Amino acid sequence: MASPSTPRDGPAPPGPAAAAAAAADAVADGATRVLPVRVTVARSTLDAFDAAPADAASAAALREAAETLRRGQTVAFPTETVYGLGADALSADATRRIFEAKRRPSDNPLIVHVASLAMVDRFATVPDAARPVMARFWPGPLTLLLPKRAGAVPDTVTCGLPTVAVRMPAHPVARYLIQLADTPVAAPSANLSGRPSPTTARHVAEDLRGRVPLILDGGAAQVGVESTVVDLLQDPPVLLRPGGVTYEQLRPLLPTLRVYRKDFVSAALEAQPTTPGMKYRHYSPEARVILLEPAAAAAAANGEAPALADAAGRLRAAVLAELATLRAGTEPFAVVRTHARHTAALPDLVPWQGIEHARSVAPPRGIDYVLGDVADPAAVAQGLFAALRDLDAAGVRAIVVEGISDAHEGLAVMNRLRKAASVVRSV
Numbered sequence: 001m002a003s004p005s006t007p008r009d010g011p012a013p014p015g016p017a018a019a020a021a022a023a024a025d026a027v028a029d030g031a032t033r034v035l036p037v038r039v040t041v042a043r044s045t046l047d048a049f050d051a052a053p054a055d056a057a058s059a060a061a062l063r064e065a066a067e068t069l070r071r072g073q074t075v076a077f078p079t080e081t082v083y084g085l086g087a088d089a090l091s092a093d094a095t096r097r098i099f100e101a102k103r104r105p106s107d108n109p110l111i112v113h114v115a116s117l118a119m120v121d122r123f124a125t126v127p128d129a130a131r132p133v134m135a136r137f138w139p140g141p142l143t144l145l146l147p148k149r150a151g152a153v154p155d156t157v158t159c160g161l162p163t164v165a166v167r168m169p170a171h172p173v174a175r176y177l178i179q180l181a182d183t184p185v186a187a188p189s190a191n192l193s194g195r196p197s198p199t200t201a202r203h204v205a206e207d208l209r210g211r212v213p214l215i216l217d218g219g220a221a222q223v224g225v226e227s228t229v230v231d232l233l234q235d236p237p238v239l240l241r242p243g244g245v246t247y248e249q250l251r252p253l254l255p256t257l258r259v260y261r262k263d264f265v266s267a268a269l270e271a272q273p274t275t276p277g278m279k280y281r282h283y284s285p286e287a288r289v290i291l292l293e294p295a296a297a298a299a300a301a302n303g304e305a306p307a308l309a310d311a312a313g314r315l316r317a318a319v320l321a322e323l324a325t326l327r328a329g330t331e332p333f334a335v336v337r338t339h340a341r342h343t344a345a346l347p348d349l350v351p352w353q354g355i356e357h358a359r360s361v362a363p364p365r366g367i368d369y370v371l372g373d374v375a376d377p378a379a380v381a382q383g384l385f386a387a388l389r390d391l392d393a394a395g396v397r398a399i400v401v402e403g404i405s406d407a408h409e410g411l412a413v414m415n416r417l418r419k420a421a422s423v424v425r426s427v
């Protein structure tokens, strides 16, 4: 069996008998196929989806993926947020395979992905309050809790809860695959449990090679953090997990929306594993993450330039203090910067913009990784998980991260960083 780190980008060409055997139980053979897929879209709205595979190879890969799902096996596929590890949401056996492949704790429920509203009706009911929200944000990075129909969704998916989390992904490959498989698809992020979510097919292969039969490669995920999870069944509605759809975008439709853990905390919710990231370690690279949280940034984010410059100055002083400690040690380290425009290059560090150009060279001991800029939190979100994974791959043992404000996509970014961090310092 190939070790998880063995690079192997295509299937070994087996004979016809071997191919049939491999198809029957690809995971047992340790064979994971990675197939590039492109889908061209003419129209993608809540009610309509006109799309087609871009070429014959994509069509064949999508057919194979849909058949694999229908056989009760898992398929990793791109979504606009992060890559998902999918299985037939209506099958207990199929969804159990997700938990096995990811080593996911069995009391953490899954999000069910649909290609149409008609598909939702097969397993859940849609309250009136949800309809305008779906009309505005679906397809897209928003997950809604809906009452499940009795007996329709196995307990492996919902962990016995009366609700089921549902979303309609905007990524054309995801939506086309689900439509072709003609079944709702349960899909958590396609990483080993606890690791940063994958935003490329390569990330998925790093974690799941030999553990899943098929990975569809649809390029890098555009959003980079998971979907926003909203519970509309409570009054007032609750934003449970910040993600690709921002609080600011939701507020006009949901004026009473409250953000869990920011606006309130409930002991009952804290005790549930469904409260994202509370019970389990999340998003963690091997390296320890030291998060520098700008205390004044929230106020400064949309405000005055002098306040922002002040915060940036304090942040830079804090980064330099961390650097002094790290330089005194022997471990490789990195600074992940998000305030590039406000602070000068860091002395003695080697600037990196992503790992792709640097994979062939020996990594330096100190890396200055410019992730994006505080003024563009969407870009920071898009590159966040890739940065953590890239720096792990480079052998870095400590990562100092400049935090950003909780505004817009920053809410999701800071939520993930606080969970990934072993140290959080207010600066």
Ligand code: TXA
Pocket (backbone or CB within 6 Å): 079, 081, 082, 083, 084, 085, 108, 109, 110, 111, 141, 143, 145, 158, 161, 163, 164, 165, 187, 188, 189, 190, 225, 226, 227, 228, 229, 240, 241, 273, 274, 275, 276, 277
């Ligand atoms: O963007 C995403 O949402 C990605 C892509 C693949 O679509 N999926 C994803 O799934 O992030 P996952 O399994 O990593 O997150 C599922 C989370 C659970 O940890 C839980 O917090 C919440 O969704 N959830 C699921 N079902 C729930 C329920 N019935 N009640 C409350 N929370 C639920």
Ligand code: MG
Pocket (backbone or CB within 6 Å): 188, 189, 197
């Ligand atoms: Mg996840």
